[in-house]
Amino acid sequence: MSTTSKTQIVETLISILGKERVITDEEVLKESSVDRFRRFEEIHGYFTQPLPVAVVYLRNKNEVAAVLKFANEHNINLVARTGDSATEGGLETAVENSIVADGSEMNKIIKIDPYNMQATCECGTSLQDLEDELREQGYTTGHSPQSKPLAQMGGLVATRSIGQFSTLYGGIEDMVVGLEAVFPTGEITKIKDVPRRAAGPDIRHVIIGNEGALCYITEVTVKIFKYRPENNYLLGYTLNNMKTGFEILREVMAEGYKPSIARLYDVEDGASHFSHFAEDKCVLILMAEGPKPLADATGKAMEKIVAKYVECEKVDPRLIQVWFDNLNWDVSKVAEERTEIMETKNISNTTEISATWDRIYDIYKTCVERIRNEMPDMTLVGGHSSHSYLNGTNMYFVYNYNVVDCNPKQEITKYHLPIKKIIVEETIKAGGSMCHHHGVGKHRTRWIQEEYGSSYYILETLKKAFDPKGIMNKGTIFPGE
Amino acid sequence: MNILTCFKIVSDLDLMSESDWVVEDHFRINTSFVKNMINPYDESALEITLLYKEQAEKLGSAVNLSALTIGSKQLDAYLKTLYALRFDKAVRIENQHDLRFSPDAISTVIANYVKVIKKPEVIILGRQSGVGDNAKTPLLVAEHLGWPCISQAVKIEPASEGLLKVSSMADDGLVIETIRPPCVLSIGNAPNSYLRIPTLKDKVNYGKKEIEVLEIENYLNQAVLEQPSEGHNITGLKPINHKRQGVVIEGSTPAEKAQNLYHNYLQERLKQL
Amino acid sequence: MKHTIVLNGCSETFLSQAEEVNGFAAAYLKDSRADKTIIFHCTDRHKPFLIANSPTPSTQLIRLPRYQPEIILRTLEQLEASSNTELYLFPGDFAGSELSPRLAYRLGGSSLIAVNKISRTENALTCHKAVYSNYMQAEFKLSERPYCISLAKGSTDPLPIAVENDVEKDVSEIDIANQEWSNTVLSFKGDQKSEPEKACAHIVDYEFVKKEAASGLENANYILVAGRGVKMKEKVDKLHTIAGQLGAELGVSRPVAMSAWAPLNKLIGVSGIMAKPQICITAAVSGAAAFYTGIEKSKLIIAINTDRGAPIIRASDLAIVDDYEKVLDELVQIITEAQCKGDTSL
Ligand SMILES: Cc1cc2nc3c(=O)[nH]c(=O)nc-3n(C[C@H](O)[C@H](O)[C@H](O)COP(=O)(O)OP(=O)(O)OC[C@H]3O[C@@H](n4cnc5c(N)ncnc54)[C@H](O)[C@@H]3O)c2cc1C
Numbered sequence A: 001m002s003t004t005s006k007t008q009i010v011e012t013l014i015s016i017l018g019k020e021r022v023i024t025d026e027e028v029l030k031e032s033s034v035d036r037f038r039r040f041e042e043i044h045g046y047f048t049q050p051l052p053v054a055v056v057y058l059r060n061k062n063e064v065a066a067v068l069k070f071a072n073e074h075n076i077n078l079v080a081r082t083g084d085s086a087t088e089g090g091l092e093t094a095v096e097n098s099i100v101a102d103g104s105e106m107n108k109i110i111k112i113d114p115y116n117m118q119a120t121c122e123c124g125t126s127l128q129d130l131e132d133e134l135r136e137q138g139y140t141t142g143h144s145p146q147s148k149p150l151a152q153m154g155g156l157v158a159t160r161s162i163g164q165f166s167t168l169y170g171g172i173e174d175m176v177v178g179l180e181a182v183f184p185t186g187e188i189t190k191i192k193d194v195p196r197r198a199a200g201p202d203i204r205h206v207i208i209g210n211e212g213a214l215c216y217i218t219e220v221t222v223k224i225f226k227y228r229p230e231n232n233y234l235l236g237y238t239l240n241n242m243k244t245g246f247e248i249l250r251e252v253m254a255e256g257y258k259p260s261i262a263r264l265y266d267v268e269d270g271a272s273h274f275s276h277f278a279e280d281k282c283v284l285i286l287m288a289e290g291p292k293p294l295a296d297a298t299g300k301a302m303e304k305i306v307a308k309y310v311e312c313e314k315v316d317p318r319l320i321q322v323w324f325d326n327l328n329w330d331v332s333k334v335a336e337e338r339t340e341i342m343e344t345k346n347i348s349n350t351t352e353i354s355a356t357w358d359r360i361y362d363i364y365k366t367c368v369e370r371i372r373n374e375m376p377d378m379t380l381v382g383g384h385s386s387h388s389y390l391n392g393t394n395m396y397f398v399y400n401y402n403v404v405d406c407n408p409k410q411e412i413t414k415y416h417l418p419i420k421k422i423i424v425e426e427t428i429k430a431g432g433s434m435c436h437h438h439g440v441g442k443h444r445t446r447w448i449q450e451e452y453g454s455s456y457y458i459l460e461t462l463k464k465a466f467d468p469k470g471i472m473n474k475g476t477i478f479p480g481e
Numbered sequence B: 001m002n003i004l005t006c007f008k009i010v011s012d013l014d015l016m017s018e019s020d021w022v023v024e025d026h027f028r029i030n031t032s033f034v035k036n037m038i039n040p041y042d043e044s045a046l047e048i049t050l051l052y053k054e055q056a057e058k059l060g061s062a063v064n065l066s067a068l069t070i071g072s073k074q075l076d077a078y079l080k081t082l083y084a085l086r087f088d089k090a091v092r093i094e095n096q097h098d099l100r101f102s103p104d105a106i107s108t109v110i111a112n113y114v115k116v117i118k119k120p121e122v123i124i125l126g127r128q129s130g131v132g133d134n135a136k137t138p139l140l141v142a143e144h145l146g147w148p149c150i151s152q153a154v155k156i157e158p159a160s161e162g163l164l165k166v167s168s169m170a171d172d173g174l175v176i177e178t179i180r181p182p183c184v185l186s187i188g189n190a191p192n193s194y195l196r197i198p199t200l201k202d203k204v205n206y207g208k209k210e211i212e213v214l215e216i217e218n219y220l221n222q223a224v225l226e227q228p229s230e231g232h233n234i235t236g237l238k239p240i241n242h243k244r245q246g247v248v249i250e251g252s253t254p255a256e257k258a259q260n261l262y263h264n265y266l267q268e269r270l271k272q273l
Numbered sequence C: 001m002k003h004t005i006v007l008n009g010c011s012e013t014f015l016s017q018a019e020e021v022n023g024f025a026a027a028y029l030k031d032s033r034a035d036k037t038i039i040f041h042c043t044d045r046h047k048p049f050l051i052a053n054s055p056t057p058s059t060q061l062i063r064l065p066r067y068q069p070e071i072i073l074r075t076l077e078q079l080e081a082s083s084n085t086e087l088y089l090f091p092g093d094f095a096g097s098e099l100s101p102r103l104a105y106r107l108g109g110s111s112l113i114a115v116n117k118i119s120r121t122e123n124a125l126t127c128h129k130a131v132y133s134n135y136m137q138a139e140f141k142l143s144e145r146p147y148c149i150s151l152a153k154g155s156t157d158p159l160p161i162a163v164e165n166d167v168e169k170d171v172s173e174i175d176i177a178n179q180e181w182s183n184t185v186l187s188f189k190g191d192q193k194s195e196p197e198k199a200c201a202h203i204v205d206y207e208f209v210k211k212e213a214a215s216g217l218e219n220a221n222y223i224l225v226a227g228r229g230v231k232m233k234e235k236v237d238k239l240h241t242i243a244g245q246l247g248a249e250l251g252v253s254r255p256v257a258m259s260a261w262a263p264l265n266k267l268i269g270v271s272g273i274m275a276k277p278q279i280c281i282t283a284a285v286s287g288a289a290a291f292y293t294g295i296e297k298s299k300l301i302i303a304i305n306t307d308r309g310a311p312i313i314r315a316s317d318l319a320i321v322d323d324y325e326k327v328l329d330e331l332v333q334i335i336t337e338a339q340c341k342g343d344t345s346l
């Protein structure tokens, strides 16, 4: 790794960016050495990762290029960051002397172009801000991850994020039309905004989902859609079995309907959201949106499909609406969660996977059973499906546990990783994908080769080609040494 | 020692949006769309009860815990959770009547229940709950039973020979008393009293015990239930308006915003302080 | 109507109790005849002070060893059994809100806690109070006499007791503390157990730890309030320092106090202190009604919150949508610089 000393690194960064934007305050460095994956340790005041040398605030692509070039020339690890809502260790500074390159001040909305139905913004634009701005003009990105109030466009693209309306609008990969990104050599690259092209492979996908391990995203252009919430056709049901729920989701998709929301909660996970009306029940939520005739037709057709399943009981849509209005995670929820973890020593974590229709139920059932049987101190094991496709769906496992009889530093090895292992291994064994939307981060890399099989060659070659010195977010996507 | 802890499930009113505050017939407000929670003071009461049991058992004295709530079947989930947390008995007194502003009816029911089972020497309740905001129930339970009541309790510890050491807030200090039961303890703002969360294993092993369901009519006469006569009746209800101007101070950085705040608004006012 | 005021003279808060009730009576009981003020007290030393600050011309002093609700209730019950007072008025503190419903029960009357306004109608007393965690204001009719109400803290402006030199104060005294008291256990001379003794027979040991100096928040002109969004105790400590630099008193919201990041006497809101400063800055507070009631009387409310949609933004005069720490660090710097420049007004 780097032979450049801390002082030299800091001095050079200051010469590039000025003193104001190179932060070396220890508190800031500590907070910047981790993300939500290590929040149990962090809340208890333990910081187990090497602290970065500095957190730098970047203002434009040229500064990004200059800092990347410097890091590359001196073998200094660089961790890109925008909204700081990562959950899988993507922001951990795994090696000594890392630079955390924060893009949150690149937050300009460059252009909203309603005629061409697209919007361009810098990487640090918070999705909430973009969405608020668009809605004021009658448009929406259609992107609504639960972290909308926290996450920013760069990070959202870098992790291949997905939102609650994905079944209609798609994941971020379906929304991005053009991009600008900077590579370790300092090369600034721009992919133009066009409706489609057949000029070789779609290189957007080298950038989307790179988790800061190949390049630094500086600008994003996404599609926009007309925003017509008044047409929303919201349906909620309680039912007894996840199996039935998956069947309904499959039927809706296979019949060719495009709901915006298609969510199925199991009893355990549902209890924390719906206990005021659905005790001991699974909950199915469907929503149609868009132009009124289409939304109505889709809504009614879905209602008809569900009606065939006698165990489904319809609930007042207002119950679902109020729940949905409080679903997103803002800073207030983060703060509330912190106090609860501290006071109760109970923590909630998640792992999201996907698989085809024929496999998803078995994966769900096996994982839930295994975790319940094999892991100690569990207080909740369950999950929901929240993004459906023609050929399958995802499963978002939720697992809570009391951290007892161990040092806070051992929470990850005693609980979180063994649970993740069960889910990931069962999923890969069944032919599913171990990462549906949070990215690989630093803790699922041990299974990345299994995830890819023979196609790992392609992935690995990208790293060798674009980041041969391995300075980009070491240990992310690609296992560290 | 036998302890009865009473709790109430309330809607999380902080989740209601402005337009949700609609007064319906009989001064009812539909809060059923928002999530429920254990009334915060009652949550403290339950955790303090569990902490007490832990400590007493360490000292070798046996403690038997019961939990009581008054309401509909929906509340059973909470009672099961309490079983899983090792309460020995969970009781629900079935009620469909509107007792939001009837602390006297509620406390009569609790006191009558206690008189019938003759058991608990200590009754623990939260001091207030956020729908009726009556803040009278524990006090009236004590009155009905003719027991002493310590209000604003924040800590309960075992003392020797079946005595309790209770810390409570007074207006100008903290009172620490050792008392001989029976007594009613009304829990105030007790720091570090979030209710613990039971494990799935405990839910399986202990959470399945049968909940004792009793009819409220057995503890309060029908006439009172239909028309709770508390010596007070609600005759009006309207939302409280908290709106002010809400001028958002602009600026592209925190520094700019702080400058703007100071120069345009604060500086002059600070001089006048 | 005839009303009686009950105050706790054992507490250092006596004066604020008296002024609180006096303000309320001036606002809502103009047509009522004040019967007397009953004051419980513990030492003769304070008697002149208590009498001087009794809100009514007639004062009944009752000496007892310490504030002990069971004794006070037993005494009031006997004393007032045959009284024709229609309304008993208690302050909104802990003592007032525990005594009023219990006395009503014993006298067969009706009670309400945290009342912010009353009016008299035929055969009933109309009382207003906040319900639904302070999101709603309700009106109740009390029908059983005597009405025993305790006030909603901070709802009416306190009114100092007028000094009327020419009016002879009418004072009567009862001493139920004339027996021998040990420090901890209340025991009385004589074979027969006295009523007060019986009333606190459950107490085996007693200790009183006086509050460290009152936090001064109630009367502060300038306060800074930390909410749960500050995320940890260390940050609350830091805000304490910042408050000092700004010349403000620090208060906190309930979650902050409940996590023991700050002492309980810093808690602002219906469960704590009702502040009425000229300037109130809230940092990372969402603005739940139960909290907001505690700052409602502020002249100027400045909210700092990262969430533009937080209820506190609409309920403030000025709002900064940003990270509280960054904004306050800047503000401290600006103010310190202003001070250095010799802006002596601060
Ligand atoms: C409560 C909660 C709910 C969530 N819900 C969802 C959800 O519904 N759907 C979903 O998809 N995700 C969800 N997430 C995960 C997270 O919000 C997403 O991964 C999000 O895309 C991260 O965006 P960010 O701006 O916060 O990125 P950060 O956390 O800053 O970074 C995330 C990753 O991207 C890299 N990165 C950041 N910026 C850049 C850049 N400019 N160029 C290159 N790499 C970069 C980082 O190095 C890191 O590896 C949730 C997270 C939380 C905490």
Ligand SMILES: Cc1cc2nc3c(=O)[nH]c(=O)nc-3n(C[C@H](O)[C@H](O)[C@H](O)COP(=O)(O)OP(=O)(O)OC[C@H]3O[C@@H](n4cnc5c(N)ncnc54)[C@H](O)[C@@H]3O)c2cc1C
Pocket: A330, A331, A332, A333, A335, A336, B014, B040, B128, B129, B130, C133, C226, C227, C228, C229, C230, C252, C253, C254, C255, C256, C267, C268, C269, C270, C271, C272, C283, C284, C285, C286, C287, C288, C289, C290, C291, C294, C304, C305, C306, C307, C310, C322, C323, C324, C325
């Ligand atoms: C009977 C009863 C009595 C109650 N009495 C009281 C009382 O007396 N006092 C009281 O306070 N509460 C009381 N409550 C609780 C009340 O309902 C709320 O739960 C409480 O006020 C919320 O506190 P908070 O605003 O600090 O926390 P939260 O509601 O969690 O809000 C935190 C806020 O911080 C913001 N934030 C987070 N990070 C930052 C940042 N970096 N910079 C800026 N802003 C940030 C968030 O956007 C959020 O708005 C009572 C409740 C009940 C039921």
